[in-house]
Amino acid sequence: MMKVVRGFYAVAYSVKLCKPDVICAYPITPQSEIVENIAQMYANGELGNCEYITAESEFGAASILVGASATGARTYTATCSQGLILMSEVLWNAAGMRLPIVMTIANRSLSAPLSIWNDHQDSMAIRDAGIIQMYVENNQEVHDMMPQAFKIAENHKVMLPMMVCMDGYKLTHAYEPVDLLSQEIVDEFLPPYDPPVKMTTKEPYTFGSYATPATYMEFRAAVYNAMERSRKVIEEVYKEWAEISGRNWGGHIVAENCEDADVCVMAMGSLVGLVREVVKELRGEGKKVGFIKIRTFRPFPAEEIAKAVDNAQKVVVFERSLSMGSDAPVTLDVKAAIHKKAIDVYSPVVGLGGRDVPHKLVKSTIEEVIEGKAKPGTYFKGLKDYEEVVV
C-alpha cells in the first residue's frame, strides 16, 4: 500500500514486520522517532511476544542486545552519532561474538563541535568493526532493507551484525510516498531466526571469552572470512528481494552509463538522487559522464567498482566524511580497488554537519573535474570564507 509516511515510520513499520524478539534502544536525535514509533507499536500490542527494553544508555542498549542475541533472539536497535560511538566498544564485541544484531543508523555528524545534522562520520568511524554496512538513498529503500538486513546477518555463512545507514533528517524527517510491505511478503521472504548456537540455562555457553595469543588470531580471521563470505550472500538476498518485492535496488553498486564514460561519479546515501540527476543532465549536454551508486560499503565492492570504471580516466567520489591525516574513507577503498589502473581520483568533501549540498554545487564540482580545473585528491566543496587561527 502506497502511503506518504515519514522516514522514521518507514523503518519502524518494516522492523515490526520482521518480528524481532528483543528491541532495545536509547533515544538520540535524529534517530529517536524510529524507536518511539516502535515503542508505540509495542504499547499497542502490535509486536507479539517481542520484548522492548528501554536502556539507560546506548552502551547499555547494545550490551542488552548482545545478551539477548546470544540466547537466540532476533535483535534490533537504532542509533547514530555519539550514541553509536558510545556503543562502539560493545559493537566490536557483537561482531567478534558473531551475533547478528540488526541496526538502523540515522547518520549524524560527530562532536566537536556539537551538531545534530547529517553526514557519514559516525558510521565510518566503526567501519572496521566487522559490521556489514549498507547505505540507502530514500525511504522506500530503507523500508525494503530491514527484512534483507535480518536475512543477511542471520545467514549461517555470515553471522555478523548489520547496519542499514540512512541519512539523518534528509531521510528520517522526510515525508514521501512509501509502498508499505505486507506481513505475508515479509513472512515469505524472512524465515524465523535459526541460531546455530544459543545459550540457555540448561546449556550455558561462554561468548567472547578471553583468548590467548594461541587462539585469538583464528577468531579474528574467522570474522574477516565471514565478511568475505557475506559478499555472495548479500548479492543473493538483494536478488531474491527484487524477485519477491518487484523492486530491484541493484547489487553492491549500481553503475549507470559507465561503459563509455571518461569520468565516473560516485555517491552514497541520500545524495544519490541528486548526483544521479546531475550526471544525466551532463550526459544530455554531451559530456561522457557515468554514475555509480555505492550501496554496500562493508564488505567493500572493490571488484565491482574496478570493473565499472574500467574505461574511465577520472573518478569523482562525493565524500560525506573524513579520515584525518589521509584521504576520506570511501576514497581510500576506491583507490585500493583501482590501484592498477591509471585513473585520477577526485574527492570533494561535501555536506558535513548538515551543510546543504545544492544542485549547483554538485554540478559545478563535476564540471570542474571534466574541464581539468580540479586537482586529484581530497578537497572541500561548499566551504565558506573563513580564517583559521593558528597561534
Add this chain to the structure above:
Amino acid sequence: MTKFIKSNNVICRKIRGGILILLEVRFHGRGGQGVVTSADVLAVAAFKEGFYTLSFPTFGAEKRGTPVASFLRVSDKPVVLRDEIYEPDYVVILDPTVMESVNVVSGLKDGGFVVANYPREKELEEKLGVKTFTINATKLAIEYLGRPITNTVMVGAFAGITGLVKLETLKETITEWFSKKGEEIAKKNADLVEKAYREMEKRKEEVRELGLKLVER
C-alpha cells in the same frame, strides 16, 4: 496522473536535469509554530490527489522560537532531489518576525508569490518587494484553537489560493493528522482550515489576473 501548473495561462513545465518538477514551496517561521507540519500535511494531501511529494525541514536547534524552514516538492514523477529549495515557486510565512533574520523571499521565481500571516497586506508587500497575499492567521488561530499555532490556517490559505489540493482532501488530511490529539481538536482544525481555504480561495481571481502561478485542473 499528470497535472500542470499554469502560468499566464501557458502550461508551465519546468525541466531541470531532465526531470520534471512541478512545484517547489518554502515555508518560514519559528520552532513550535508548525512550520514542519505545514509542509508535511500538504505532502500527504497532495499525494492523495495523485501527485508525488517530498517534504523535509531545516532548523538551527531543537528549540521553540528559533527560525525554521521547511520544504515541499510536488511533482508528477517521484521526487529525487533532496537539496533545499533555493528558487521556490511559492513562499509561505507563518511568523512575520522571522523576516528580520531570514531573507524569506530569496530566489522566489517570476510568477511566484508569498502567502503570509500578517494583518496588513500592503505594508508587508512593500517590505518584501514581491506579490504578497496575507491572512491574519494568528488572530484566526486564537479564535478557533485558543492558541497562536498558525500552521492550520496557513496550510488552508496556501491551498485555497493556489488550488494545490481540494478543500475536501485537505480537511480529511487535517482531521487524520490531528485525530491523535482527540476528536475535538481535529474538528476545530478542520473548521479552521476550511475557514482559511475559503477566505483565500476568493482571491484566486486576482492571482489569475496578475498572471501568477496557479494549479489548474
